[in-house]
């Protein structure tokens with residue numbers, strides 16, 4: 001059901017958000033209208049500012065507001081240890097435990113040929129290059145991928161592509177199978193980090 | 198349209214003419230147990246042609262705990278599930294309630310394609326064993342993923358750089374497959390062993406001790422001439438790894454993984470002869486009933502509870518009186534839902550005692 005041209009345009013854009021269907025988009029658009037001009041200005045400037053400032057770290061592909069993230073540029077962190085995660089938000093969850101002092105690598109997805117997520121669509125080759133290069137400081141890889149088929153296959157594949165002897169560990173079990181990193185409470189996650197196998 | 202039914206804890210008989218909705222009512226209980234229907238190929242088929250969505254809700258009482266389950270189906274969206282008022286996944290509802298179905302299609306377990314038998318075993322095991330279910334789903338996902346990669350490889354030349362990358366991915370799946378495959382193999386063997394024990398007992402008694410029932414598991418990983426010889430865990434995994442490698446070229450051409458539990462089969466023998474090819478119609482019916490009755494014992498042994506029985510088209514399919522007596526001999530307080538075009542047969546056979554009658558007409562219960 002079309003409303004007014006401007007509302008329809010907003011609804012059209014909102015519908016592109018994950019989990020937002022036509023009905024929800026309409027509800028959100030009307031809500032934004034009712035909240036008034038100040039809210040709309042604040043919302044749109046926040047969106048624009050975010051899109052101008054936030055970028056992927058050129059080293060780990062985590063998200064940050066500079067070319068290289070605070071973690072990668074921190075010389076006090078242990079750069080011989082790389083924690084491999086699926087999503088940028090996983091980095092923040094692991095950081096919140098305070099149990100890890102190495103650096104990260106964000107894959108931005110997991111291997112899933114059924115969803116056309118293949119090697120080239122993910123940030124796997126840069127990781128392998130980072131590890132395999134002659135002057136690489138990396139000595140240890142910690143896999144913190146979700147314990148499900150996609151996570152296990154991604155880990156097995158990366159292991160195959162690594163051409164140097166490294167210490168490799170993964171988060172200890174105790175994390176429920178099929179569980180996303182973000183749904184694990186900090187305590188459990190901290191324990192899993194300390195009992196890697 | 199909405200239908201609400203209060204069932205009695207004993208026998209509930211839904212009777213009425215063809216096409217009135219009797220099977221639909223039984224199917225709704227199946228949905229609350231498994232979140233799916235064996236009859237519908239796609240979820241959308243469960244939604245009335247003139248509606249956008251369909252809702253099945255049930256309240257259950259188990260070990261003096263009561264809980265509510267709802268499953269919502271939509272025309273264009275995935276189903277949603279609710280347990281005790283909270284949105285949840287289909288997996289967490291699956292198996293909350295156990296059922297054993299006696300449906301006219303049961304004979305297909307014996308006479309149909311191998312996929313029918315695998316589905317039978319996997320479904321029955323999964324309902325009482327969550328670890329099996331999770332592992333089974335992982336296994337299927339591994340095989341489907343591997344097949345998707347095989348398909349990509351079939352479109353490339355071996356000297357392509359991409360081909361080598363995909364080979365790494367195949368090898369990754371082949372590292373993960375043995376554990377998952379063994380879990381499926383082991384689970385099915387254990388299940389069939391227990392079922393065979395119970396089913397042979399009932400089959401003998403229904404056939405007045407004339408027929409002996411055996412169940413064999415044919416494993417595609419097993420290259421022994423005697424397929425009934427079970428493999429040890431180590432041997433199974435070694436054979437699977439060897440066969441995955443050996444078949445790889447062929448798998449790429451066929452875009453399918455040609456070895457593993459998803460290719461296995463189950464064989465039923467009556468007095469040593471395969472029932473699938475040589476069983477008479479009567480023998481196959483008896484065998485199907487024996488398997489289902491064995492399922493009741495199996496569920497009871499695993500969970501300590503009797504399942505809810507769903508018996509569709511009682512009068513046309515079974516020797517009603519005999520089946521009924523067998524069921525009642527197992528436990529008098531098992532909850533049973535029966536559909537039938539005929540209610541007289543029950544009245545005469547059992548004097549109608551303890552039976553709750555529902556007349557079904559035009560998708561509604563008209564009196565009871």
Ligand SMILES: Nc1ncnc2c1ncn2[C@@H]1O[C@H](COP(=O)(O)OP(=O)(O)OP(=O)(O)O)[C@@H](O)[C@H]1O
Nearest residue numbers: 214215216217218219220221222242243244245246
């Ligand atoms: N998606 C649908 N939308 C509307 N009607 C449907 C849909 N799917 C099935 N039906 C109708 O529901 C009825 C089937 O009901 P059901 O199979 O429960 O009948 P029954 O009482 O078990 O019949 P029988 O005695 O022949 O087995 C049929 O009339 C069929 O056309």
Ligand SMILES: [Mg+2]
Nearest residue numbers: 219220509510
């Ligand atoms: Mg029917």
Ligand SMILES: [Zn+2]
Nearest residue numbers: 057060069072
């Ligand atoms: Zn970084």
